[in-house]
Amino acid sequence: MTENTSDSSLQSRRETVHEIIGRASIAMLTTRTASGSLHARPLAIVTRDSEPSALYFFTGHPSEKTDELAAFPLVNVSISESKGYLSLTGSASVTRDAALIDELWNPGAEAWFEGGKIDPSVALIRVDLAAAEYWDTDKPAIAKAVEFVRGLTSDHEPDMGEHGTVTL
Incomplete structure (x- = not known):
């Protein structure tokens, strides 16, 4: 799907992305290893209202x-x-900015660092977001299941909700 560039549509798509981020607590961060393979791992999401694209x-x-x-x-x-x-x-970078660590510190982070927020190994990965592809649905699980079965048993593509892409 191509991105609609009208201001209201673009803003609506960005809001959808931020709503999904706001509802989630864990993300899979995928990096590239030295050998070139991909490595994904779960990490707890932390956001700042002042930086909606990070x-x-x-x-x-x-x-x-x-x-x-x-x-x-x-x-x-x-x-x-x-x-x-x-x-x-x-694009990701690593920071040890003490003020930022203090601002974003939370009980979830506390569990991973024996020395708390002053532990010398504490750092933050910052991901500056460039683009997003999203699938958004407010349908209950049973309705999504019915749509999926409908797609399997007919020539109709299931309606699983809104899908789009957006630059951030």
């Missing part, structure tokens, strides 16, 4: 993933939650 993830640094990001900063972030799915592309 996602953050707490991480230990140095680590395999931060080494991968230093070599190949282009990443994919995939999100699945009960009412939608996202495939996000962007």
Whole structure:
């Protein structure tokens, strides 16, 4: 699907992406390894209202993933939650900005770092989002199942909700 460039449509698509992000708590961050293969891992999503086109993830640094990001900063972030799915592309960087770590610190991060937010291994992965492909549905699970079965048993494509792409 191509992106509709009218201002209201573009804004609506971006809002859909941000709504799906806001409903999710975990994302799969996919990096490229030194051998060129892809490596995905689940990480807790952290956002800032002041940066709608950036996602953050707490991480230990140095680590395999931060080494991968230093070599190949282009990443994919995939999100699945009960009412939608996202495939996000962007460029990642690692920061140890103490003020930012303090601002974004949360109980979930506390579980991973023995020394708390002053643990010397605490860092943030920042993903500057470039584009998103989304699937958004407000249908209950049973309605989605019926649509899926309908698609299997007829020549009608299932209506699984809204689908689109958008630059961020």
